[in-house]
Amino acid sequence: MNTFNFSEVKELLSTKKRILLTSHTNPDGDALGSMLAMYHFLIQKGHDVNMVVPTPYPDFLAWMPGQEKILIYKENKEKCDPLFNDAEILFSLDYNAPARLGITTQAFKNANVIKIMIDHHIQPDLNSYNFVLSTVDTSSTSELVFEFMDKINPDLINKTIAECLYVGIMTDTGSFSYACNYEKTFRIVAELYKLGIDGVAINRLVYSTNTENRLRLLGYALSDKLRVLHKYSTAYISLTKDELVKFNFNDGDTEGLVNYALSIKGIKFAVLFTEKTNKIRLSLRSVGEFSVNKFARDHYKGGGHKNAAGGDSYLSMEKTLKKFERLLSEYSKELANN
Ligand code: 5GP
Ligand code: MN
Numbered sequence: 001m002n003t004f005n006f007s008e009v010k011e012l013l014s015t016k017k018r019i020l021l022t023s024h025t026n027p028d029g030d031a032l033g034s035m036l037a038m039y040h041f042l043i044q045k046g047h048d049v050n051m052v053v054p055t056p057y058p059d060f061l062a063w064m065p066g067q068e069k070i071l072i073y074k075e076n077k078e079k080c081d082p083l084f085n086d087a088e089i090l091f092s093l094d095y096n097a098p099a100r101l102g103i104t105t106q107a108f109k110n111a112n113v114i115k116i117m118i119d120h121h122i123q124p125d126l127n128s129y130n131f132v133l134s135t136v137d138t139s140s141t142s143e144l145v146f147e148f149m150d151k152i153n154p155d156l157i158n159k160t161i162a163e164c165l166y167v168g169i170m171t172d173t174g175s176f177s178y179a180c181n182y183e184k185t186f187r188i189v190a191e192l193y194k195l196g197i198d199g200v201a202i203n204r205l206v207y208s209t210n211t212e213n214r215l216r217l218l219g220y221a222l223s224d225k226l227r228v229l230h231k232y233s234t235a236y237i238s239l240t241k242d243e244l245v246k247f248n249f250n251d252g253d254t255e256g257l258v259n260y261a262l263s264i265k266g267i268k269f270a271v272l273f274t275e276k277t278n279k280i281r282l283s284l285r286s287v288g289e290f291s292v293n294k295f296a297r298d299h300y301k302g303g304g305h306k307n308a309a310g311g312d313s314y315l316s317m318e319k320t321l322k323k324f325e326r327l328l329s330e331y332s333k334e335l336a337n338n
Helices: 008-014 028-043 077-086 099-108 143-150 157-170 183-194 199-209 212-224 241-246 257-262 292-300 317-330 332-337
Strands: 018-023 049-052 070-072 090-095 114-120 131-134 226-229 234-239 269-275 280-286 308-313
Touching: 008 028, 018 077, 018 099, 018 114, 028 049, 028 070, 028 090, 028 143, 028 157, 049 077, 049 131, 070 131, 077 099, 090 099, 114 143, 114 199, 131 143, 143 157, 143 183, 157 199, 157 332, 212 226, 212 234, 226 257, 234 257, 234 317, 241 269, 257 280, 269 317, 280 292, 292 308, 317 332
Parallel strands: 018 049, 018 090, 049 070, 090 114, 114 131, 234 269
Antiparallel strands: 226 234, 269 280, 280 308
């Protein structure tokens, strides 16, 4: 972990400030969990707090405490831009560089204020921030936010904050199935339970609120669109815009889909390709040493973690898949040996 000057940040937060919390494009459970927890923490300290994310978040997170106060930049630029200019402190939660804000990047860069990053992705952009709390040896940003609060004002961590943090830790570990081989993660989760959270109910709110369409899309993707290339220990699923429209696609409906491809015995590398308005979005996963972070950085202007990353392709779906299969042959040694 890099050294983070807790006492200086504590001092900064000891008097009322205008604070803007931000998280990444296509916010997930950890993005919202860490941001909302921080919101509930800072308002107790008397700060004036706003929250902005670049694009909408999925319906299965639309019950989280305080989520109705989040502004979506894409839908409300006029209201969001002044918040960047007026803030005294900006927080970046669950992302490692301003570019991960997509359409909101410029607003962030223009703001000449104190910037604090709390994140768990590799290669944080240290130059864009005054304070960086970043480590990869952690389940989630929510876990780091717990540690942050625990150092600054542990007495303020309440049940509402605990619920938000639990969503972040639970979703970023696939319900405690990866990125959680840490004793500390479970100690923190135990602390959240001590505060009275109902983990079973939270799990149901997040994972058992599928629409019929979402489940049928999953069935279609697995039966018709899954391609398995045992030669490269790779499996992928591709979904075009037309296919998504057919299943009345909503943001978040494809969340977790890539993990089905990765769950096949012998598969070490899995990708989900989804067609967006002007690009193909890649969601990449691996098990073991093959770094999808590097793969996404090198070929798709993306990044993330060693075993979970994202990126984009600006070719057609057909060309994107052709190029991808060609690339695999370049990596055949790596994919065969790890
Ligand atoms: P997902 O496939 O769930 O969208 O993303 C997987 C992981 O990669 C997440 O931790 C996410 O923050 C990160 N990630 C996704 N897209 C990008 C991207 O375009 N750039 C970078 N640097 N990280 C990404
Ligand atoms: Mn995260």
